[in-house]
Amino acid sequence: MRFALRRLGFYALAAWAALTLNFVLPRMLPGDPASAMVARFQGKLEPEALDAMRRAFGFTDASLVEQYLTYLRHLFSGDLGLSIAYFPAPVSDVIGTGLIWTLLIAGVSLVIAFVLGTLLGIVAAWRRGGLLDSALPPALAFLGAFPYFWLAMLLLYLFGYELGWFPMRHAHAAHLSPTLSVEFIGDVAWHAILPVTSIVLASLGGWMLSMRNVMVAELGEDYIQLARAKGLDSRRVMLRYAARNALLPNVTGFGMALGFVLGGSLLTEIVFSYPGQGYLLIQAVRNQDYALMQGIFLMITLAVLVANFLVDLLVLWLDPRTR
């Protein structure tokens, strides 16, 4: 319990640091939001209208310290402010439309890649030098070297456009409205196959390699020899003895990976017109929409911190020595 509390304190500190960075980084971008706004009016806005709009958007000349304090105060009252790119929609509404889809794509891909990669790693280490062990790691490392979005474009072109096996865009078909029906859920899964596959392919190699390497080291330990000598069932030795201990680095990596997958899925989403956060972030950066950028970063930060905290608890359970 004390350990968990200490970790919680640490996460609070990390959250504060992230929130502060969150505030500082967008403001270090060159240019200013007021002029970025004009981009959408290319030659169609009267100069006189601009000043009034600037005031309406709430661009202030307040000092950074003041802005920072206001930012923190609003944050604690759950107010993320108004988006400039989607004015006058509140940032929470803008993010809300896509958050569930991003979490779905990123979460499902992460879990599949983790489970599949770990299992492959276990088998590869167990049958060291076998076909799986010699062929798969290089192939996956090769795939993993591609950026997510590049694989996504390749899959989209091959299986969506040329072969027409899978839908090319969106999270569900246009004629279906979001309900909890089997048909709708099936359709969502059908639409998620290509985007999820592209992320899984790109991230599988990392999980498999790290699992395999730790597992190989673990298999050389004395207690494994002992277990085998005792005549234990080989599957039991593989999974309960070696794999359980070899799993720890991968589990720790899980929390970290969430951040990467969330970041990578943003680009995948754009390729598949998936209605998540990806394009929102681009819009926010293009329009210097500080409030929206802060909102999206906040979501990603919180997701990563929560995932890491859960992972800490999981490690605690897996490995009593950490207590």
Next chain:
Amino acid sequence: MLTVSVEQQAAWIRNFNPFAAGGARWPTQGGIYEPLMIFNSMTGAWVPWLATGYTWGQDNRTLTLSIRDGVKFSDGQPMTASDVVFSFQLRRRFAALDQGAVWRFLDPDAGVERVGAREVRFTFARPYAPGLAAIAHSVIVPEHIWRHIADPVRFTNDNPVATGPFTEVLRFENQLFELGPNPHYWQKGKPAISALRMPAFPSNDQANMALVTGEVDWAGNFVPAVERTFVSRDPAHHGYWFPLTGSTVFLYANTTREPFDDPRVRRALSMAIDRQRLVDIAMYTYTRPADGTGLSQAYDRWRDPSAVAAGRQWMRHDVAAANALLDRAGFAVGQGGMRRTPGGSPWESTIYVVSGWSDWIRAAQVISRDLRAIGLDAKVRVFDFSPWFDKLQTGAFDLAVGWSNEGPTPYAFYRWLMSTRTVKPLGEASLGNWHRYGSADADALLDAFEATTDHDAQRRLVGQLQQLFVRDVPAIPLFPNPNWGLFSTARISGFPTADDPYATLSPNKLPEALLVMTRLVPTGSAGSSGESK
């Protein structure tokens, strides 16, 4: 059902506030809500819409519009002259709603008032003929709804009540929304199409794929090699029309910096550029080189042939003449054919463009190569939009590729290019006239234009403005931008084409697209073939 691809977004955010600064969903500003009159850029005429006509009063200080009888809002309430007055007063009370900036020229006290049952009179603080466009294109909102909105600037207007052909939100999901017809639309029997459907495409590639596979009926996006990628897929139904009526793209030279303050230098730069090659390489031959007036095809009626002829002198590609000009201006040729400024330092410069705007980047690269032929070492530098625009606005650049103003008349176009009133001091952000060129002669002509509503007089003045532009070369015209418009007649017919140019095809151009929306019919229905007037 008409499927349209206009805005590029990954997810739709619900917003039908016609005053929202760029954030409202298409077609809020011309389709859901409607303006008083619509400027048809193809015919150059004002089409009566919610107003049936207009008359200028004495000295052009007042403008009276007759409001159409029998128009109803989508909730069945009649639209009256009071709604028109209210819509303008709302813009006055909340300046952020006033995108056309009508209250910069309207009289603050007597600005807008109802006279008689169906007439609204606008009183100007000074004679200002271009005010017609700003007033006529302002959309009208129902007083009985907006009266109760405490903060119309931050109002997202989820369920619009309006006079336009499509007002009913049938579905609104983050990747798709549909608008159904207004049950009380004032044009009997219209719209003939059952609904508008807008799928969300985050990028041009996605929109093009849907277009090519026939899922989209009407689109306003850029398609490379359109004959091969789009038309050839279904020649019987697929069509496009890219009239050169968009804003003219310029090479802006900062006239506050030496040596670009010298018109001879600007002329030499212009003659160094091989514009035909530039449009072939940068624009897929979708456009043609601009002429010396800088006017796009949208202003064909205003074009002065003698100005065009005079402009040819420095618009033609003539490296020898450009070099001769520079020789006379005191630029000595040094090593490797590169020149030195009259001050003696190597002549170097930078062309600023926006990253990701690949057509303009290619254009800048062609220009950079061409300028080497006259001894100017001009490097291309790519910036993100925001810093690029910041440098442009504050005048912190040498050379930059940029757009120009659009409007019903060339008044605003030339005001941006050469009025002293649009010149801001260096360091201060300016919405236009980034090259900071001001001419007192141009001011006089623009003032005279503001004061007259006589078309012949206006034409004469615009002719003189063109002569002035050609003489002084405030900026270097490159090419007019096309207005992208594509369609498929597999399900819907009646789109304008080059053969039937009743309006611009591009759905991007609101409110002009209203003229198209109300003409479209389902393919195969009565009136879909032959004359559908």
